[in-house]
Amino acid sequence: MTAPTTSTAPSQEETLRSALSARKRPQRANALSASLTFGWRALLKIKHVPEQLFDVTAFPIMFTLMFTYLFGGAIAGSTGEYLQFLLPGILVQTVVFITMYTGMGLNTDVTKGVFDRFRSMPVWHPAALVGALLGDAARYAMASAMVVVLGLILGFRPAGGVAGVLLSVALVLVFSFGLSWAWTVLGLILRTPNSVMMASFLFLFPLTFASNIFVDPKTMPDWLETIVGANPITHLVSAVRGLMHGTVAAQQVVWVLLISAALVVVFAPLTMHLYRNKT
Numbered sequence: 001m002t003a004p005t006t007s008t009a010p011s012q013e014e015t016l017r018s019a020l021s022a023r024k025r026p027q028r029a030n031a032l033s034a035s036l037t038f039g040w041r042a043l044l045k046i047k048h049v050p051e052q053l054f055d056v057t058a059f060p061i062m063f064t065l066m067f068t069y070l071f072g073g074a075i076a077g078s079t080g081e082y083l084q085f086l087l088p089g090i091l092v093q094t095v096v097f098i099t100m101y102t103g104m105g106l107n108t109d110v111t112k113g114v115f116d117r118f119r120s121m122p123v124w125h126p127a128a129l130v131g132a133l134l135g136d137a138a139r140y141a142m143a144s145a146m147v148v149v150l151g152l153i154l155g156f157r158p159a160g161g162v163a164g165v166l167l168s169v170a171l172v173l174v175f176s177f178g179l180s181w182a183w184t185v186l187g188l189i190l191r192t193p194n195s196v197m198m199a200s201f202l203f204l205f206p207l208t209f210a211s212n213i214f215v216d217p218k219t220m221p222d223w224l225e226t227i228v229g230a231n232p233i234t235h236l237v238s239a240v241r242g243l244m245h246g247t248v249a250a251q252q253v254v255w256v257l258l259i260s261a262a263l264v265v266v267f268a269p270l271t272m273h274l275y276r277n278k279t
Contacts, residue, residue, distance in 0.1 A: 028122060029127075031127060034123040034124050034127035034131070035124070035126075035127045035130040035131045035134060036134070037127075037131065038118075038127050038128050038130070038132060038134075039132070039138075040135070041131065042131060042136065042138075043135050045105075045135075053139075055097075055098045055143075056098060056142045056143040056146065057142075057143075057146055059143070060090075060143050060150065061150055063093065063094055064087065064090050064147060064151065064154070065150075067090060068086060068154065072086070075214070080155050083155060083156050086213075086214065087147065087151040088237060088241040088244050089211075089212065089213030089214065090147055090213070091148065091168070091240060092172055092208075092213065092237050092240055094143050094144075094146075094147055095140045095144060096175075096233065097204060098139065098140065099136070099140075099176050099179050099180045099183060100197060101139075102133060102187070103185075103196045103200060104183075105132060105136075105187075106187035106188065107186075107188075107190060107192065107196045108193050110278070111193070115278075119275070125272070125275065125276065126268075126272060126275075129184060129272075129275065133184075136180060137176070144169045144172060144173070148169070158245060158246075159245045160244050160246040161246070164244050164245070165243075167243050168240040168244050171236070171239055171240060171243065171257075172236070174256075175232075175236050175259070177260070177264075178259070178260035178261065178262075178263030178267075179263055181264055181268050181271055182263060182267045183200055184271045185270055185271050186199050186200065188274040188278055189274065207231060207232070210224075210227060210231060211233040211234045212228060212234045212237050232259045236256050238252050239252040239255070
C-alpha cells in the first residue's frame with residue numbers, strides 16, 4: 001500500500017478568504033456621491049417611464065398657447081404685447097405646478113416598500129430625499145427650456161438678454177427646490193400618491209392664480225391686491241419678470257432667496273423627522 005499524498009492546493013475556504021482579504025474594502029459613500037446616485041436614479045425613472053415627461057413638455061406648451069391667445073387680446077389688446085408680460089409668469093406657474101410630483105414620487109416609494117430599503121442602507125439618510133430633489137431639478141430645467149424656447153418662437157423678446165433669462169431660470173429652480181420640501185412632507189404623511197396630488201393642488205391653485213402671473217395686481221380690488229402682494233409666488237414672478245426685462249431690483253431677488261431658504265429651514269427638518277420615524 002502506498003501512503004496517501006497530501007494535496008498542496010489550498011482549500012476552497014482558504015481561496016475565498018484570500019481573495020476577499022486581498023481586496024481593499026470600498027469606502028463608504030459620502031453625502032454628495034450618495035445624493036448624486038439617488039439623483040441619477042430619479043432620472044433613470046424617466047428612461048423607463050417616458051410618460052413622466054408629459055408634464056414638462058405638454059403642459060408648458062399648452063399653458064403658454066392657451067393663455068396667450070385666449071386672454072392676450074382681451075387683457076392687453078395684443079397677444080404679442082401680452083406675451084411679454086405673461087411668459088415670465090407662465091414659466092413660474094409651469095415649474096411650480098410640477099414640484100408636486102416630488103411628493104408623489106416619494107409616496108410611491110413608500111407604498112411599494114422601496115422606502116424601507118433606502119432607509120436601511122448604510123448611507124447618509126437625507127441622500128434619498130436630496131437626490132430625488134436634484135433629479136426633479138433637472139425636470140424643472142427641461143420645463144423652463146420648453147417655455148422659453150416656445151416664447152421666443154411666438155415673439156417673446158427679453159430685454160435682459162441671455163444672462164437675464166438664465167438668472168431667472170436659476171431663481172425659479174432655487175425656489176422650486178425649497179417648495180418641493182413641503183410636498184415631501186405630504187408624501188410621508190398621506191397614504192396614496194393621488195391624495196398627495198389633490199392636497200398639493202389645493203395649495204397650488206390659490207398660490208398661482210391669486211398672483212401677478214396673468215394680470216397686474218393694481219387692477220384688482222384693494223383687499224385682493226393686499227393678499228396678492230403677500231403671496232410668495234407674486235414676489236417670484238416680479239423678480240423673474242424683472243430679470244428677463246432688465247428692470248429687476250435687488251430687493252426682489254433677496255425676498256425670493258429668503259422665502260426659499262425659509263421653506264428649506266421649516267420643511268426639511270420636518271421631512272427628516274418623518275423620514276426617520278415613519279413605520
